[in-house]
Amino acid sequence: MAIVKTLIRTPWFWGLVGIALLLTVNTLKDPTYLAIGINSTTGLLAGNVLDILRVSAPIIMIALGMTFVIATKGIDLSVGSIMAVGGAAAMETLRAVDGQSPFGAMFIAIAVALLIGALLGVINGLLVAVVGLQPFISTLVMMLAARGIARVITGGQNTNATNAPFREISNGQILGLPTSFVLAIAIVVVVSLIMRRTALGLMIESIGVNPAASRLAGIRPRPILITVYVLSAVLAATGGLFTVSEVMTVDVSGTGYQMELDAILAVVIGGTSLAGGKFSILGSTIGALLIATLNKTVLFLGVSAAATPAFKAIVIVLLVLLQSERVRNYVLRLGRRRSRKEVVA
Known part of the structure; x- marks a missing residue:
């Protein structure tokens, strides 16, 4: 019973519950939904579960960066646009160095995208920490500016490129799992070690x-603060690399577009308070997986584009209600009443 109480009070547990429920709904519609072939x-290997893991990679990246920004009582609304900048920079770089070693061109493109992302993060950090603007x-x-920068980089056109190693970032597999998802989890582990094994995480929370x-x-x-916004921007640019490598085109x-909303939702679902303070990297990762599963479910169930926002809102509101202390206490009281009735019986 103590374990159950602990799980009920853990925000990310309800994220796992939400993922399980969504997968159950999809399986009821198609019993082969979870099949992998x-x-x-x-x-x-191919299957819906692997598709969910692949599309979750960029969400995990921006949610991870957003976690630390929110932990400082801030917000980063630019992560979606910085994803576009990172993708645009990578595609244009691959086109510019076409003819060189494929792996060399890939590493150059990645370096350019992350460098530009870091520069935009520095600007965000300076505006917040030094100038004193509200985040x-x-x-x-x-x-707004970053979306414009992406258009300047590409000349306002959707840009595509060809590079086999870069394409494998999203379309390849490592031990049967999408490469982008494996890379995303590896980055989460590295960042977690840095935050928890050094004083940086404690200082962010303080x-x-x-x-x-x-x-x-x-x-x-x-x-x-500058470090936090740079980290958020670099992770957003990484998410952009994961996104464009799937189709080798940047739009x-x-x-x-609107990925910052998914990032904020993933962080909140994971248990990081918008009021700042303690953060949960594991919670944000699970929240990102939930958002990816929800997005996939919307498409699988054939929810119309007009009704999609309402459908997602209902699911998220229900999940947030389950995380509410008042709702949790109500559930626990119901459990006690049932236990007493069973004893009496």
């Missing part, structure tokens, strides 16, 4: 809980 064309305003400005007390304790908020208007 061999693609006759590529010879790789909502500064990142909203960057959201700034979110009480900035004034953090200063008195000798913590300098400005470098931490300057569509790539990363």
